[in-house]
Amino acid sequence: MRDVYVLGVGMIKFGRYPDKDVPQLGAEAALLALKDAGMSMKDIELLVCGNLFQANAMNAQRILQQIGQTGIPALNVSNACATGSTAFREAYLGVASGMYDVTMAVGVEQMGKMGLLGGGARSGGESVEGVLGSGLMPAVFGQAGVEHMRKYGTTVEQFAKVSVKNHKHSVHNPLSQYQVEVSLEDVLKARMVAYPNTLYMCCPTGDGAAAAILVSADKMKQYTNRPIKVACSVLTSDPWTERDLTMPDVNTLTRNAAKQAYEKAGLGPKDLDLVELHDCFATAELLHYENLGLCGEGEAGRMIDEGRTALGGDIPVNASGGLLSKGHPLGATGVANIYEIVTQLRGQAGARQVEGAKAGLAHVIGLGSACTIHILTA
Amino acid sequence: MRDVYVLGVGMIKFGRYPDKDVPQLGAEAALLALKDAGMSMKDIELLVCGNLFQANAMNAQRILQQIGQTGIPALNVSNACATGSTAFREAYLGVASGMYDVTMAVGVEQMGKMGLLGGGARSGGESVEGVLGSGLMPAVFGQAGVEHMRKYGTTVEQFAKVSVKNHKHSVHNPLSQYQVEVSLEDVLKARMVAYPNTLYMCCPTGDGAAAAILVSADKMKQYTNRPIKVACSVLTSDPWTERDLTMPDVNTLTRNAAKQAYEKAGLGPKDLDLVELHDCFATAELLHYENLGLCGEGEAGRMIDEGRTALGGDIPVNASGGLLSKGHPLGATGVANIYEIVTQLRGQAGARQVEGAKAGLAHVIGLGSACTIHILTA
Numbered sequence: 116m117r118d119v120y121v122l123g124v125g126m127i128k129f130g131r132y133p134d135k136d137v138p139q140l141g142a143e144a145a146l147l148a149l150k151d152a153g154m155s156m157k158d159i160e161l162l163v164c165g166n167l168f169q170a171n172a173m174n175a176q177r178i179l180q181q182i183g184q185t186g187i188p189a190l191n192v193s194n195a196c197a198t199g200s201t202a203f204r205e206a207y208l209g210v211a212s213g214m215y216d217v218t219m220a221v222g223v224e225q226m227g228k229m230g231l232l233g234g235g236a237r238s239g240g241e242s243v244e245g246v247l248g249s250g251l252m253p254a255v256f257g258q259a260g261v262e263h264m265r266k267y268g269t270t271v272e273q274f275a276k277v278s279v280k281n282h283k284h285s286v287h288n289p290l291s292q293y294q295v296e297v298s299l300e301d302v303l304k305a306r307m308v309a310y311p312n313t314l315y316m317c318c319p320t321g322d323g324a325a326a327a328i329l330v331s332a333d334k335m336k337q338y339t340n341r342p343i344k345v346a347c348s349v350l351t352s353d354p355w356t357e358r359d360l361t362m363p364d365v366n367t368l369t370r371n372a373a374k375q376a377y378e379k380a381g382l383g384p385k386d387l388d389l390v391e392l393h394d395c396f397a398t399a400e401l402l403h404y405e406n407l408g409l410c411g412e413g414e415a416g417r418m419i420d421e422g423r424t425a426l427g428g429d430i431p432v433n434a435s436g437g438l439l440s441k442g443h444p445l446g447a448t449g450v451a452n453i454y455e456i457v458t459q460l461r462g463q464a465g466a467r468q469v470e471g472a473k474a475g476l477a478h479v480i481g482l483g484s485a486c487t488i489h490i491l492t493a
Numbered sequence: 494m495r496d497v498y499v500l501g502v503g504m505i506k507f508g509r510y511p512d513k514d515v516p517q518l519g520a521e522a523a524l525l526a527l528k529d530a531g532m533s534m535k536d537i538e539l540l541v542c543g544n545l546f547q548a549n550a551m552n553a554q555r556i557l558q559q560i561g562q563t564g565i566p567a568l569n570v571s572n573a574c575a576t577g578s579t580a581f582r583e584a585y586l587g588v589a590s591g592m593y594d595v596t597m598a599v600g601v602e603q604m605g606k607m608g609l610l611g612g613g614a615r616s617g618g619e620s621v622e623g624v625l626g627s628g629l630m631p632a633v634f635g636q637a638g639v640e641h642m643r644k645y646g647t648t649v650e651q652f653a654k655v656s657v658k659n660h661k662h663s664v665h666n667p668l669s670q671y672q673v674e675v676s677l678e679d680v681l682k683a684r685m686v687a688y689p690n691t692l693y694m695c696c697p698t699g700d701g702a703a704a705a706i707l708v709s710a711d712k713m714k715q716y717t718n719r720p721i722k723v724a725c726s727v728l729t730s731d732p733w734t735e736r737d738l739t740m741p742d743v744n745t746l747t748r749n750a751a752k753q754a755y756e757k758a759g760l761g762p763k764d765l766d767l768v769e770l771h772d773c774f775a776t777a778e779l780l781h782y783e784n785l786g787l788c789g790e791g792e793a794g795r796m797i798d799e800g801r802t803a804l805g806g807d808i809p810v811n812a813s814g815g816l817l818s819k820g821h822p823l824g825a826t827g828v829a830n831i832y833e834i835v836t837q838l839r840g841q842a843g844a845r846q847v848e849g850a851k852a853g854l855a856h857v858i859g860l861g862s863a864c865t866i867h868i869l870t871a
Contacts (some may be wrong), residue, residue: 193548
């Protein structure tokens with residue numbers, strides 16, 4: 116396989132765009148990525164679009180209708196919350212294979228005010244969890260948090276601090292859906308959604324789009340002398356496991372992906388300067404500290420207490436504001452966290468810059484089930 | 494890029510399965526492909542599922558739930574009628590890249606009795622064609638036929654002969670949705686759908702699934718000494734073109750893909766022993782004779798008159814029965830025509846066998862727009 120580099124990234128501010136449609140949002144992000152890379156659509160050899168809610172609407176081709184129908188191969192992928200990162204991965208594979216030198220991934224979603232009710236393969240009336248209502252996302256991640264409290268004594272306050280931290284980070288991200296700080300008291304007093312996650316501990320709904328341009332080594336050298344390399348691209352699904360209501364697949368899925376990712380990248384958690392992980396709920400972020408090996412088993416609560424994952428800490432997590440504050444337009448999320456890592460590795464993250472960042476990890480988990488991890492290095 | 498081989502294929506009989514769901518149909522095809530390859534799910538390293546109507550339902554993962562959750566990467570793609578062939582192509586890229594040695598593509602659709610009303614990116618009220626109703630599939634392919642009649646004097650009878658031929662072929666295909674001959678008179682007297690295509694000149698609706706297992710050269714050698722090689726995998730979208738109502742993108746799309754396919758495979762139309770092409774309507778088949786270079790411009794009518802594309806002719810087209818009689822469960826179609834080519838190249842096609850077939854071309858077109866061409870060689 117050939118080495119692959121990210122040459123350009125683009126992202127629109129996450130929020131509400133009731134007057135636009137999915138292809139328009141995707142096209143805007145694509146144009147920003149082209150501008151960032153110093154390229155035009157004529158340079159792009161493959162387009163992969165990730166979109167979940169309108170997965171069969173030929174959005175890749177509709178985006179090309181708006182920004183340049185050059186005849187290139189275009190395809191559409193979906194993979195629950197990992198939809199955008201799976202699109203990125205297929206674009207990566209296009210370059211890694213040697214078939215193309217320049218590919219583009221666009222992740223885009225228009226959710227409006229639709230909630231995260233589905234549970235992927237385990238939702239609806241087809242499974243035990245579906246019948247019991249525990250296949251609903253807030254329930255899945257609430258239960259996982261409760262289990263962590265039971266096993267390790269993690270507290271509600273520790274989970275709530277995730278929300279405080281990520282909202283604080285997002286104040287410095289102009290593309291974040293929300294840019295307001297919340298206090299620990301605000302978070303704890305907010306309406307309970309599914310114990311222990313209150314409203315501010317759940318990601319919002321909204322629209323968004325992000326795009327990335329991937330290139331081969333030769334092409335990269337023509338455009339930049341500050342390469343951002345894709346050190347690994349990993350996708351996993353549910354391994355065989357005993358399914359029960361208290362330990363959903365969020366942990367095993369991520370652990371398997373992390374193991375593969377560190378092995379392929381030849382890097383470990385200690386080599387990372389920042390992490391963008393899938394904090395769809397505050398409880399999820401603490402679980403993933405351990406799943407990704409950022410701390411030992413049961414130590415996630417202490418890790419947030421000590422401020423190690425805040426900006427200024429030794430391993431900032433979700434410097435962008437994360438899903439909790441930056442937002443989580445499903446298909447866009449996986450490309451948006453690549454956007455953040457690339458921006459940070461370039462030293463272009465402004466007030467939220469992680470100084471001297473050389474390696475970052477982007478993690479996405481989709482229940483139903485798909486987990487992606489991309490490690491990028493400068 | 495590495496060479497890629499098709500080691501196993503599986504397909505269920507196309508038809509109606511109201512008591513089953515998409516994952517069940519897909520799993521059945523996957524198990525048949527595994528049996529054919531002499532492999533188990535433990536050998537599969539990547540699963541790509543193509544499904545259109547339920548593109549966001551995580552069908553790849555749901556199939557794994559039924560036949561083995563080994564933790565492998567799984568993703569879902571959609572690309573209009575080229576959905577299945579795009580899934581095949583992503584599985585191909587997985588092996589070609591060197592990332593995997595064994596991958597699986599499953600194409601599956603449950604259409605019930607739903608009609609082919611959509612027109613992809615040009616359907617609905619968003620385009621001129623949509624507003625005029627001409628974005629409907631029967632209208633698009635009817636108009637394209639009328640244009641061919643105007644330009645070259647092609648007759649309704651010539652188009653109708655496509656239906657007669659493909660229905661005749663399908664009598665020998667036990668997996669075909671229909672296995673009955675129709676006479677030229679039957680076809681011409683059938684209810685008009687969109688001139689010049691009568692009911693028997695339109696593909697039926699129905700359910701179906703097909704699967705293919707792709708492997709690297711090393712892996713292939715462990716399992717067989719009769720390799721079927723993927724000589725090229727091409728995907729194109731609409732090039733810049735003046736859009737009008739009489740010449741839809743079906744022609745340009747296929748011509749662009751064919752040019753690339755012959756170049757990449759190092760083969761020309763004269764090297765082919767059989768072709769499975771996208772005869773969603775009888776008019777389409779004749780257009781594609783010319784688009785694929787099987788005959789010269791305006792010669793398609795004479796080609797069908799002379800029986801050159803019938804079994805026993807010099808270049809049999811749609812020996813399987815084609816979409817017109819075998820059926821067209823959208824997401825399954827692109828993998829099903831790979832199934833037919835592989836079966837023929839192995840000499841396992843029974844009464845419909847094209848003697849001594851060494852090279853076959855599988856063509857799919859999805860309006861909206863996506864065209865795939867795969868050339869396979871024995």
